[in-house]
Amino acid sequence: MSEQQHRSKSGFETRAIHAGYEPDPTTGAVIPPIYATSTYKQDGVGGLRGGYEYSRSANPTRTALEGNIAALEEGERGFAFASGLAAEDTLVRSVCRPGDHVVIPDDAYGGTFRLFDKVEKVWGLDHSPAPVDDVEKVAAAIRPGETRLVWVETPTNPLLNIGDIAALAAVAHDAGALLVVDNTFASPYLQQPLTLGADVVVHSTTKYCGGHSDVVGGALVVKDLDLAEKVGFHQNAMGAVAGPFDSWLTLRGLKTLALRMDRHCDNAEKVVDFLSSHPQVGDVIYPGLETHPGHEVAQRQMRRYGGMVSFRVTGGEQHALEVCERTEVFTLGESLGGVESLIEHPGRMTHASVAGTDLEVPADLVRISVGIETADDLIADLERALD
16 A cells, blocks of 8 residues: 555544655655745756646645645645635636536625626626525526536535535536535535535635635645646646745644644634623524534534634624624634634625625624634623623
């Protein structure tokens, strides 16, 4: 059995630390170096050392990251990009052509909606929204012969709806489409969509994979080698690749992903318990709650329920804005998945691009990314902000 095969059968934490890189044969370095180089010496014309010629095409630090995240998602090939949206755009143009159609979530991340509605639409790609938690409605949104991708988030951003990945894969494949799962909220530790039937996993590695709010990046992981060839060609041709330092930071983050995710989940569960009994909170949205409509599906396909929590406050939009501005431990800011806790108002911030559309989010909604601080401090901070 090869080392790669052995590690594919290893536990998640072991793969997170070891997959994608062997200690340097010359120095014994156990961590991949940052290969800050744009080009490589060739041994004669076309004589490449290890397949490296130019760092847009491949860089050893990026190769290590791509191998690592592919192992964590149990896919065949991984690809690292300059951002999550760069990963999404590259995938779309690898698979779709003008005149094709994509089904997207009806509460998609605002940046994803903007990409499809303002960029890909001009290119000639049409899209239709559908609720990811309703397989029949997703099936009804598919256009036979036209739909190339069924694109889902689970949990969704910011309403934390849950899609049944296996059921959605069956619907997509029956129509000749690929199922793409944005796994950013769950991370590879909590959910591995490729093992449930998905064809492609998308990540904003800026979030939980990097985990420290110090790097922007994206990734794709695929399980079909023919598709991998298409994505690899477009990654090189379009060029929005992760740089070596960004790759190194993201790879460092992945090594502690399991530990961090367990703490994110621990803290989120405690915060949810507090919010659920607070008189100023009207509705708490968290897949770990038995009252969540997607709880049973999440229980089946996720290890735990994540660090993202959304809630609606009494008093409407103004109260929601005030809560976001009053916190001190929770930082008012966009993004998510870092070690620090963040709070935001989706309607005015991350999802402003969907205002006035069918994807518009409730004005009284607050979204929090629960970090790994002391849980009692997070609860006390929210209590002050709500009161």
